[in-house]
Amino acid sequence: MGLLGSEVYPQAERRLRLGMVGGGRGAVVGQWHASGARLSDRWEIVAGALSADPETARRSGRDWMLSDDRIYTDYSGMARAEAARGDGIDAVAICTPNFTHRPIAEAFMRAGIDVICDKPITTTLEDARALAELARETGLVFAVTHPYAFHPMVRQAREMIAQDAVGEITQFTIEYAQDWATEPDDPDFKAVQWRRDPAKVGRASATGDIGTHALHLLEFVTGRRVARLRADFHVCGAPKAMEDTAFLNLRLDNDAPGAMWLTQAAPGNYCGLRLRVYGQKGGLEWDQEKPEYLRYTPLNEPERMIVRGHGAGVLPAAERMVLLPRGHGEALSDAWANLYREIAIAVEARRAGKALPDGLVALPGIDDGVRGVAFVHAAADSNEAGGVWTDL
Incomplete structure (x- = not known):
């Protein structure tokens, strides 16, 4: 097992x-x-x-x-x-x-x-x-x-790409779709109200709230950085002071093109964070609403569904994050547990003055945090300039 x-x-x-x-x-x-x-x-x-x-x-x-x-x-x-x-x-x-x-x-x-x-x-x-x-x-x-980076199948996808399972990345799509902002905001819901105030939320609403997750997932899995983007912000739900939807074109640092769709106003979407990555040798697809499955499509071969669990093609970096055998569902709470486990390991090592072994943890740190803020600003710059290409 x-x-x-x-x-x-x-x-x-x-x-x-x-x-x-x-x-x-x-x-x-x-x-x-x-x-x-x-x-x-x-x-x-x-x-x-x-x-x-x-x-x-x-x-x-x-x-x-x-x-x-x-x-x-x-x-x-x-x-x-x-x-x-x-x-x-x-x-x-x-x-x-x-x-x-x-x-x-x-x-x-x-x-x-x-x-x-x-x-x-x-x-x-x-x-x-x-x-x-x-x-x-x-x-x-x-x-x-x-x-989201602490779901085992996300770690599996990252390791497979690093091991050249899809070859050189040639295109991708990343989306995060929700529907809670379709109707008018509840004036008594404080967590919504500050998200509509630029002084409190920053230069973007949905783009900062869910777009930073999408950016991190994309760069974490592919091992590539977004080099340029262009963005258009929209209000697709009830009228509100800041965007609830954004459409972005992206270019990775190897010039591979891709698209990002962010929305909190698409009825019937709950927490639809979905990533598709394609290369010269195949493709990988992962859906946060079905987190235990990773679809792998090697070129000219039958597609393969890799299921979260022990063995059966699950790589060690992903397997050590598995908390339950197959058939016993894991969910976002388990991903949060994996996140807090790796934070603990990093804190323990710092307090003991010890270096962590390479590859033991893949913890989003301060540089990832700065990158997320830079992404929000680049998207806002692009949108305000009419959707022009902007360096990230």
Whole structure:
């Protein structure tokens, strides 16, 4: 059968202590972080400033069964207090709106605490580069939460392309389609309201929200960088202040052409992140809504469906991420667990002063975060100039 995923990563000496900023009552993203951290069996959530509203922060902390003295009502106080404790947090997860990421991350990095940050990491390139410089100065881990890269079949696709299974890449498509923004925004839903405010979300709405995931998945799997793009932003759902849909043409750094479609206003689409990559020798297709399957179409040969599990063509880099045997469904929560497992391994290694073996983890870091912000700005520049080609 092969080894279970947890058996091929280094054994942990203890569960790391995790703190969270944001992610309290009503915040779905906080539950994703929490479930992934717990399922990884590498973390214990011990502290939090779970809301900007003090009463909500206190209530959320009690919901999460945190000790009263580790329920905080502001992140700066949390950073100072946790850094001073002998049993302080090893890392903090930042699950807050985009415009707050830089000051929160800076507060914890200056306190010597590793950072796990949602994307986009900032609203401006200046802020993103400032965080990157601080990460380099401190030597701390700065992980960015792109969980889709932690599905075993995504890792399988990445390894197959690296091993020349499709040959030189000649074309591709990447899409992320949802439908929740088709109808008018709910004025009482805070998570939607800040996504329509450029001062809080940045220069793009859907493009930053889901486009950064699409870009990371494309570059992660192909091992190529997007060199140029042109973009058109649209409102295809109910009227709103910023785009809910974007169409982009892309060129990889080997000049291979491709297309990206991003929308949150396509009825009947739920979380349709789909990647197709084609080369001189074959193609690969992966769909996030059917994450356990990878379609491989070698040229002039029968197509092959690779199924998440142990053996049967699953490569070691993917197999170590497998949590259950075939037939027992894995899902996004398992991908989050794999993400938090690799973050833990990186944090453990940094704290022990040890270098990680090559290829053990493939963790999105600060440079990936800066790249995502650069992508948003390039797309916005292109759109504002009438859809002209723009370097990334």
